[in-house]
Amino acid sequence: MARVSADVRRELLVEAAIRVMVRDGVAAATTRSIVAEAGMPLGAFHYCFRSKQELLENVIATITGHTLDRMLEVLKGAGGFEDKLRAGLDAYWQHVLSHPDEHRVTYELTQYALRRPGLAALAKRQYESYLEANTRVLEALAEGCGVTWTVPVPVLARYTASVVDGLTLLYLNEGDDRAAGAALDLAASHVVGLARPVP
Incomplete structure (x- = not known):
């Protein structure tokens, strides 16, 4: 993925999480499934969000x-x-x-x-x-x-x-x-x- 700001990455991860939840359900929206959907490494999630709760709030x-x-x-x-x-x-x-x-x-x-x-x-x-x-x-x-x-x-x-x-x-x-x-x-x-x- 091209170099993008943390804010853009956060938005992309949130939209990816919504797609995973729509397709597979909320419980299936693990950090791994979300970053895979967004085409990002796992570390990107922890760089953008302090917790899964923060992601869900977003x-x-x-x-x-x-x-x-x-x-x-x-x-x-x-x-x-x-x-x-x-x-x-x-x-x-x-x-x-x-x-x-x-x-x-x-x-x-x-x-x-x-x-x-x-x-x-x-x-x-x-x-x-x-x-x-x-x-x-x-x-x-x-x-x-x-x-x-x-x-x-x-x-x-x-x-x-x-x-x-x-x-x-x-x-x-x-x-x-x-x-x-x-x-x-x-x-x-x-x-x-x-x-x-x-x-």
Whole structure:
């Protein structure tokens, strides 16, 4: 492999880990399988990460970023409040539909962490990152569209994270994209009703 910075190597290892997890499962994502997937020597892993937990934290952040970045980009576009909210949710949902196995990995990661001594904090941090992502989207919507929320943002972030997470898991197990889309549309309508124009 050509000489690259530690940051680039770290990103390549994280993406390799995601590919291994999607293909073979989280438990099969050993340091050896990850570096082999990335085409790097074993020492590269220990140079880039202090532990497997640090790698898994980066995997969660990266997968979350795959959808969060899309949503935030959509919110910068044209349109009113409701259009942007629905477009943001659609950006997330299209990623679920086109990368279902990546989303399955997130649920597998949660259970993997909860069942491994010393990794329970990873599962907690995973869901904290979802709350942070939802908070960022809600705050960006409010600021960009001149609205205020009628409920506290931390409460609304927890509500939207729960709805989206639940609908994603239901879809991944049921496979009915039309039913999931209709439920997501209902959730969007509810969230729209929780905003008011800034006086």
